[in-house]
Amino acid sequence: MKLTIPRVYCAFVLAVFAGFFVAQQSLAADPPPAKCDGLKVGTGPKGKGFSKLYTDVADVCGAKVNICEVNSDGALDNVSLLAINKVDVAFAMEDSLKIMGNSDENIRALRTVLPLNMSYLHIVVSAAGTTVVGDSKYFGLKKENKVVRVTKFSELKGLPVGLVGSTSLQVRKLNETYNMGMQIFDFGKDDEAFAAVKAGKIMAAFTISGASIHGAVNKLTSADGLTLAPFDYAPQQPYALKKVSYRGLGIYGTDALVVQNYLVSRPFVGKKTAQVEDLKKCLLSQLNDLKDGDYEPAWKEVK
Numbered sequence: 001m002k003l004t005i006p007r008v009y010c011a012f013v014l015a016v017f018a019g020f021f022v023a024q025q026s027l028a029a030d031p032p033p034a035k036c037d038g039l040k041v042g043t044g045p046k047g048k049g050f051s052k053l054y055t056d057v058a059d060v061c062g063a064k065v066n067i068c069e070v071n072s073d074g075a076l077d078n079v080s081l082l083a084i085n086k087v088d089v090a091f092a093m094e095d096s097l098k099i100m101g102n103s104d105e106n107i108r109a110l111r112t113v114l115p116l117n118m119s120y121l122h123i124v125v126s127a128a129g130t131t132v133v134g135d136s137k138y139f140g141l142k143k144e145n146k147v148v149r150v151t152k153f154s155e156l157k158g159l160p161v162g163l164v165g166s167t168s169l170q171v172r173k174l175n176e177t178y179n180m181g182m183q184i185f186d187f188g189k190d191d192e193a194f195a196a197v198k199a200g201k202i203m204a205a206f207t208i209s210g211a212s213i214h215g216a217v218n219k220l221t222s223a224d225g226l227t228l229a230p231f232d233y234a235p236q237q238p239y240a241l242k243k244v245s246y247r248g249l250g251i252y253g254t255d256a257l258v259v260q261n262y263l264v265s266r267p268f269v270g271k272k273t274a275q276v277e278d279l280k281k282c283l284l285s286q287l288n289d290l291k292d293g294d295y296e297p298a299w300k301e302v303k
Contacts, residue, residue, distance in 0.1 A: 038066025039265075039275050042090030043079035044165075046071055049210045049298065050078075050091040053116070056295040065275060072207070075119065075261070076100075076166040084268055085106050089276060093109035093119050093208075094238045094260045096169055109267045113280050116261040117210055117298035120244055121170065122217050123256075124205040125150040127195055127227040150203055152232040156182055159203040161192035167206040170259070178233055190216035198225060210298040211244055211256075221248040229253040 036086050041057075044050035054069050061067070070087050072078050078090035079097060083106040094111075096161055101107040129149030150156060160183040163171050185202060187193040193205035194216070207216060220226055226245070228251050235241055239259050245252040263283075265276045283290075290299040 010158060017279065020056070025261075032238050036066075036068040038068060039088045039272065039279065040070050040086070041067050042070050042072050042081045042087035044072055044074045044078070044091065048074075048215055049296075050075065053091065053298060056290060056299065057279075057283065059295075060286040060290060061279060065279045067279065074165040076169050079107055079110075082110060082264065085266065085301050088268075088272060089113060089263060089265045089279065091116065092262055092264050093170075094262065095173065096166060097262070097264070098238065099169060104218075106266075108246075110264045111276075113263040113265050113276060114283055115302065116263055117301035118240075118242065118258040119208050119261050120211050120242065121167065121231065121257040121259075122207050122209065122244070123153055123231065124194060124197060124207065124217065124220075124226050124227040125203065125229045126200075127222070127225050130197075130200045130203060135160075148227050152229050154232050155176075155229075156180060156204055156261050159183065160185065160201070162187045162196050162202045162205045163205065164188075164190050164193050164205065165205045166208050170208070171206045179238065194220075194224075194226060204229065210260075210296070211242065211301075217246060218248065220246070222250055228254050230258075231257040 017128065035217060041054055043054045051069070051071060052175065058067060058069070067089075070081070072081060072087075072090075075093045076096050078087065078092050079100050081087045082090050082092075083100075083104055085197065097107065097110065101110075126149070129147040131145050132148050133145055148159075150159070158181045160170070162185050164187050171182075174180070175184065185196075187196065190205070190207050193202070193207065196202045197205050209215075211277065213302070217228070227249055232255065235257060239257050241255045242258045244252045244256045245254070266272075268276060287299070287302060291302070
């Protein structure tokens with residue numbers, strides 16, 4: 001099935017590319033395996049969502065289909081790796097595919113192998129609020145400092161925020177769509193962005209993961225002084241709202257913006273066509289076991 005890509009503004013895509021690639025040291029965090037006669041699968045950082053899903057795929061299908069993992073910076077990175085033939089199959093998000101496909105015919109040509117789980121946008125903010133220095137007043141006097149506490153996405157208008165991984169594209173688009181005017185800074189790792197929130201350098205850190213299984217957010221506790229802010233605007237396609245809960249933060253049923261994940265491949269015409277089809281057949285035949293067994297909970301969202 002060919003992925004349908006609607007038109008979006010090229011100028012926006014070019015601006016996003018510039019911001020994203022300046023923040024990245026390279027397209028992939030790790031080089032492809034030295035020898036891989038099968039399908040090279042683009043995942044994400046080791047130990048995080050897509051890489052964990054790949055481990056499950058390798059467990060149930062590795063004996064039937066020759067696959068090897070290529071760790072990357074995440075879903076947004078994977079789309080670029082597919083476009084330049086560095087991976088054969090990859091985990092990707094629907095919004096990245098649509099936006100980036102507008103300016104790259106190789107991305108528009110990508111094929112859907114399997115719809116997967118949803119990616120959840122986490123908005124990490126200070127639980128107690130951030131102290132903001134007062135503005136100058138008459139005769140050089142200053143206003144009293146005030147504490148700004150962000151309790152929802154809409155309150156971030158005009159404020160400095162940090163983006164991690166694939167949020168580099170997603171949040172820039174949201175910033176434009178909802179006329180937020182946020183001051184955007186890119187971070188290489190979740191911990192760096194969280195530390196910037198604690199230090200009062202930014203008002204929120206945006207990070208993406210599967211529901212309630214995100215390593216960085218799931219490790220947080222109330223002792224960290226951080227919490228999650230809900231997304232409070234009506235979502236537009238291809239986005240929706242779903243609830244997330246994190247016991248460590250004392251958060252239950254907070255609205256998060258979600259987007260569909262896909263396993264996608266390049267449009268092959270040679271022997272890899274059959275390899276991709278074999279991988280798809282295997283995953284479909286093993287899907288119930290992936291949902292019921294000791295695997296990532298994200299498989300339960302796959303339909």
